[in-house]
Amino acid sequence: MAKVDRYATSRAYLERASKTLAGGVSSNVRRGDKPLPLYFDHAKGAHLWDVDGNRYIDYVLGRGPLILGHGAEEVIEATCRQLERGQIYAAQHPLEFELSERICKIVPCAERVRFGISGSEAVHGALRLARAATGRKIVLKFEGQYHGWLDNILYSLAPHEDAMGDALHPNGVQESRGQFTAAESHVVVLPWNNIAVLEEHLAQHAGEIAAIITEPIMANTAVIPPLPGYLERVRELCTQYGIVLIFDEVIAGFRASLAGAQGRFGIKPDLTIFGKAIANGLPISCIAGRADLMDLIGNGSVGHGGTYNSIPPAVAAAVATLDILAQDDGAVYKKIEKTGQALMDGIRKIGERLGIPLIVQGYGALFYIGFPLGPVDEGQAITNYRTALKVDQEKYNSFVSALADRGVRVIPRGNWFLSSAHSPADVAETLEAVEASLIEVCQPAAAVALGASK
Template structure:
């Protein structure tokens, strides 16, 4: 039974008097139906302050691969909290975690720990520029690498300002950043090797790094087309450009060794966060010795009061323990639940005669509704930022608002995160709620458009 949102509404109004916008991250301001207040999570479920229960596919926006309040992670973290929170010095747990990451991750000869993915990206870009003596970084349109000034460009650019498809303009996402001309960031379309090849050929000796999400999780969970990442690796090697995989979302989610493990491609530097510690704040910059030794030797600055903070490191070790257990059974469980959901959603689309796009993987997938008049062939994927614009974001937002009221919490952007805690019952209940929400919100919208 749904209890309404009275307490959440009151809490948000109260928060706005002291918290800027009532939230601590601008992203949360866009939650549907509005920013809700939660008081506890367990396994695959969340409960809000009004007593409403939700099957949670937000999972902290990715970290909770083992579900909420995983016993092993909580126990390890609490045990360390009793022994000390921060030493501003070394401790043996950080060696243990570093050794684990180096064993598991293909490109990890050496690592450094921090707190947020954004700062780990910052470290990777600084390192690439220092190692090459070059300034320019290539990123891909529609990809997100944290909120810091030096890389927050062309995440969701206005298509009327974004320039040609194959030569996108570099557009700042926020006032207060340098404009595109001053940014030393070049934006290219994702999944199109010829444009990357051409740019690197024309600008030999100018490019420090190519940074990419190996799967474009922040826009429509777009998988790399066959050969795209392999070709990118070859081009970066040829031009002596540092290849950086931003695995903040894909790391320890797409496989134990992340996307680089799943696809068998070794970047030069990589960034982890989120799923590495199941909700504890920690990030990791890892890479091959050639580059990481510049940090090791103190030639490239890297610091932070909270780097390798003991409780978070303890939580990360416990998380990796759980992920490696029983021949990676956690991955099989999350994948199974996710693929059952994907199949079920596709089945609902057929049953209700709706044009639905579902793409990605069991552990993370995307759901979207094409805009009216967009002819998507059966099963045709979204392949880059520009094709993602064929999705009807307003209609999806309305669907999210409706399904939240039916006890299913999902991200307004279209991503669904799965955990090893999601059960067959969760999948069945979610599909039931999804069918009701589709009938309530989506079917009428398409019918109305057809009549118009």
């Protein structure tokens, strides 16, 4: 009897879309989804359904924004109320300052705020601001970190090993054809979590550097936490040399804690960038930071604009989202952390019981899973981009596809996102799928025997 293709409609849609939509998708990141770029019909809470009728427990969550899950009622109601009042004014509205006041109250570094649409453009604005404030050109970023897809910062996110260069002094590698070189864009790349290399570089070149931009949690590569004391020392060095410290919290912001990663770690940058979870899936981003820096935008000396900036429905969604996140002294975060930790612990235990080595690291709201290629030390297994390469990505891709076959959707690069909508029942169902998928991918003979016994 022929096996039924559970993704038949998605395959047909992808073929149809590819005739008019470049690559059949609207973001190149989605081209690598496993088992293929699926098409979805609807979603609610922690679940979504594809066009073939398959239900999934969703740990992709729009790649991070949906901290309250799909279709959070209060957010949807606030958005719809605003849509009835108007979609776009190309002018000011009271919700703008309601949201900016909330952010300035919540986020340690936020004295002034400016809104945009995407994280990429917010990064662009922050870099322009730092260069204007310091009169310097160079921006220092870290290998394996992502700050948007624009030309002037898209370097060494996932460089090929042949192009990376020395581990302590990496090459700045373009991620796309059509980009200028890193030198032409005035970008320098260093390894993350290595304070000695940073100190050495700044001792020689600090006077040329306008900004250091970093994810405070390396969310785009293996959810790597900062080593103890690392961010504190980066902050000290930036203060010492008059360098603008920029935290890219597009992923970590309002997910690591209500006050972001900077609140969780107690480190205050000069500027920070938010997106994703700020409006539970509606398109909005912001630059927030020191008043003296942000006022360069405010007085018009640094250009910043956009037709869709502070578009009312998205701002309404953000106000509603932050109100929910702030309720009951951050009860939502306690729930997410508890649920995510139970899932992480359960996955570790399954790996140990089956004798399958796994890397599981991160936080309850955002964590990473990988298959190590060699022995793993106790504690944190991955500390920077180079160590993140020591995993079996092909095996993980197979694991992702096996999970999808069992109704669990995750991101191929290893990140798992949690929301307040995920329940203990979702965790239990996911752990069953994880165990079956690990056996299928890592112990195929056992999987065949198990299937024969049923």
